[in-house]
Each structure stands twice: as C-alpha cells, then as structure tokens.
Amino acid sequence: MVQIVDRAINRIGPVFIAIALVLLAMCVFCYYLVVFPYTHRWSDAGFLGKIYIATMLAWSAYMVYCIFFHYYMAIVTSPGNVLDRPGMDPRLRADESDPAIAESHQQEDTETSIREVLLELEEYSVYPKTCKKCHLPKPERAHHCSICNSCVLKFDHHCPWIHNCVGHNNHRYFVLFMTYLVVSATYFALAAWRPFIIALDFINTEWPYYYPRPLVAFSYILAICMGVAIAALCAWHYYLLLTGQTTVEFYNNQYEKGLHKTQGEIFVNMYDFGVKENFKIFFNISDKNPWYSVLIPVPVPPKGSGRIFEKCQEFSLLPTNRQHQYFQVQAEYSDIEDGVKDV
Ligand SMILES: [Zn+2]
Ligand SMILES: [Zn+2]
Structure with missing residues (x-):
C-alpha cells in the first residue's frame, strides 16, 4: 500500500x-x-x-x-x-550510442564510485553503513527516499512541489x-x-x-x-x-x-x-x-x-x-x- x-x-x-x-x-x-x-x-x-x-x-x-x-x-x-563524483554527471553518459558500451561504462563508474566512497568514509573513520534497500554505502546524514527509491545525501524531505528530494x-x-x-x-x-x-x-x-x-x-x-x-x-x-x-x-x-x-x-x-x-x-x-x-x-x-x-x-x-x-x-x-x- x-x-x-x-x-x-x-x-x-x-x-x-x-x-x-x-x-x-x-x-x-x-x-x-x-x-x-x-x-x-x-x-x-x-x-x-x-x-x-x-x-x-x-x-x-x-x-x-x-x-x-x-x-x-x-x-x-x-x-x-552516494555515487555522485565531482565533475561526473551520470546523465551525460546516458546518450552513448552503443547501449552495451554505455552499460559497461556505467557499471565501471558504479564500481569505481563505490570503492572511492568506501575509501573516503574509511579515511574519516566513520564506519560505513550499507543501505538495506539500495545496498550501497550509506554515509552519515543520508537517508533512503522511498519515493525516489535512492539514498539521498543530507536528506531533508521529499517535496512533491519540486518533484525531487531536498538534500x-x-x-x-x-x-x-x-x-x-x-x-x-x-x-x-x-x-x-x-x-x-x-x-x-x-x-x-x-x-x-x-x-x-x-x-x-x-x-x-x-x-x-x-x-x-x-x-x-x-x-x-x-x-x-x-x-x-x-x-x-x-x-x-x-x-x-x-x-x-x-x-x-x-x-x-x-x-x-x-x-x-x-x-x-x-x-x-x-x-x-x-x-x-x-x-x-x-x-x-x-x-x-x-x-x-x-x-x-x-x-x-x-x-x-x-x-x-x-x-x-x-x-x-x-x-x-x-x-x-x-x-
Ligand atoms: Zn538506499
Ligand atoms: Zn525523494
């Protein structure tokens, strides 16, 4: 429901x-x-x-x-x-002509990002948690938004008037x-x-x-x-x-x-x-x-x-x-x- x-x-x-x-x-x-x-x-x-x-x-x-x-x-x-990296907008790669190449690039990006996030969290001695819904590292102040179905950094609330989370x-x-x-x-x-x-x-x-x-x-x-x-x-x-x-x-x-x-x-x-x-x-x-x-x-x-x-x-x-x-x-x-x- x-x-x-x-x-x-x-x-x-x-x-x-x-x-x-x-x-x-x-x-x-x-x-x-x-x-x-x-x-x-x-x-x-x-x-x-x-x-x-x-x-x-x-x-x-x-x-x-x-x-x-x-x-x-x-x-x-x-x-x-959680997987956002400075200077890399995942949407920019979405229009790659070959779907197979695009998919493999996305997978590589995801794996590299997870590694980087874990290293970053470890460096700052904050024990990384994993989101039990999207199974990705979950940093402090992040929450899973059930409407967007993703973990949002420094989550505040989901606002229908902007059709987006406020984070x-x-x-x-x-x-x-x-x-x-x-x-x-x-x-x-x-x-x-x-x-x-x-x-x-x-x-x-x-x-x-x-x-x-x-x-x-x-x-x-x-x-x-x-x-x-x-x-x-x-x-x-x-x-x-x-x-x-x-x-x-x-x-x-x-x-x-x-x-x-x-x-x-x-x-x-x-x-x-x-x-x-x-x-x-x-x-x-x-x-x-x-x-x-x-x-x-x-x-x-x-x-x-x-x-x-x-x-x-x-x-x-x-x-x-x-x-x-x-x-x-x-x-x-x-x-x-x-x-x-x-x-
Ligand atoms: Zn999540
Ligand atoms: Zn949301």
Whole structure:
C-alpha cells in the first residue's frame, strides 16, 4: 500500500510543478497587468518619480527572476547521491550510442564510485553503513527516499512541489526559493490591496485592465494564503539551518535531548557550530562565495561532498566511546526512518 502511494506521488510529480507554475504565473501577470500600472502612473510622475518607477520595475523583475531561478534549480539539481563524483554527471553518459558500451561504462563508474566512497568514509573513520534497500554505502546524514527509491545525501524531505528530494545539493536553492517567494508575496499583499477591493466592486467601478477581475481577486487571496503557509515553512527551515539540523534530524535530536536530560547529561548536536557558522556552512559562504552571493541568482554548489561532515568542537571533546555511541544511535535512527525493521 505504502509503495503504491509512493509510486503515485512520483508519477504525479510533474503535475504539482505545473500547478505551482500556473499559480505563480497568475500572480506575476496580475502584478504587471494590474497592480503595477495602478500603483505606478508613468504619465503623472516627475523626473524622480520616473526613476522610482523604473527602479521598482527592475526590482520586481529581479525578484520574479530569483523566484523562478531558485525554483528551477531546486527541481533540476540532483539532491545528491552516494555515487555522485565531482565533475561526473551520470546523465551525460546516458546518450552513448552503443547501449552495451554505455552499460559497461556505467557499471565501471558504479564500481569505481563505490570503492572511492568506501575509501573516503574509511579515511574519516566513520564506519560505513550499507543501505538495506539500495545496498550501497550509506554515509552519515543520508537517508533512503522511498519515493525516489535512492539514498539521498543530507536528506531533508521529499517535496512533491519540486518533484525531487531536498538534500545536500539543492537545499540552498529550496530555502532561497521560499525566501524570495515570501518577500515577494508580502510586497504583493501590501501593494495590491486597493486593486483587490476595486476588482471586487463589479457594479460601481470601471475596469481598464486586460487581466480579468476574478483572477485579480483569486491571485490576491492566493498570494496571502500561500505567503503565510510558505513563510511558516521558510521560518522552520531557517530555524533548522541555523541550528545545524535537517528535518529528520530535528525529531531525533529532540528525543535524544529528552533522553540525555533524564540521565543528567547534555546532548551535543555534532553538526551545530553556532548560528553564524551554521549560516555560512549552509549557504557555502567563503572567500569565493561572499555573503551577498545569496542575493545573486547563480548556481552555487554546497559545501563539502555531502558524505562526510565536520563535527563541532564540543563533540570532538567528548570521549571516543561516547562519540561512537552517537554514531550508533544515528545509524539506528537512519534504519528506522527508512522503514527497515531488523535493526
Ligand atoms: Zn538506499
Ligand atoms: Zn525523494
């Protein structure tokens, strides 16, 4: 039954994306065809007014571009697979003319990748686990997604609205998409309330716009409802990223915190480096990618390979046997979440 539901979610994924695009496009058209002409009158504006209008036009176009860019990147970026190697996109080899050669290349790639992953994990003294569903090495923070049927690096959750998992490689795009969407929806709600009221007044007012009144009303209500819902989700993701957790880790950490408390111990989240550092790690802010890179809609890869993660100092200071206990507990949770019963 669960498998049927997972398969159905996978199949109808593109439909969710199409719905999201239609709804987004409705609000964008509503803004440019009604709200912008209503709130910015070019013919009445003086010189400074015209500069202001041009600036607002450029700013709104930038926000729209940021929304669609990050949405597109969240959809097309692979969240991260255990066998991914830097510089090698398996999809690039899929179109090799001879299927037999292509298959043998893929097999070679897979074998080499497994060896490399195991060596990498061994080098960092993290005992490699094997996923009991896809039978591949399973690094720390990876989880098996039953909808995508593969192990995803630094798995957060499967999102039907992007028809993809949110994981190591695309979590940044997912969060930035929500951020730009929430800022834009807030601005839209503030700027469009008068056109919304006028659109509702069918009897007394004229309607000189090309966009139908019912769609303006619908777009406005939609922007508020979606804005509030996504703002809540966005705030939740900022809380998680600033505390160095993923969605699945949060629930385990909460449980572990309680357990440690009853035993008179303090729980240490090994991936929590403090708010500022967590922010820099999540958005991969470095000399190469300064802080304002979050404001520029360009592809930015995540920090690290996604198979091994640095641990905070507090964790490194724990005795070795306690560190092992943490890894053991993490591995057990990982199996439970993946629906593997024989732990
Ligand atoms: Zn797996
Ligand atoms: Zn998935």
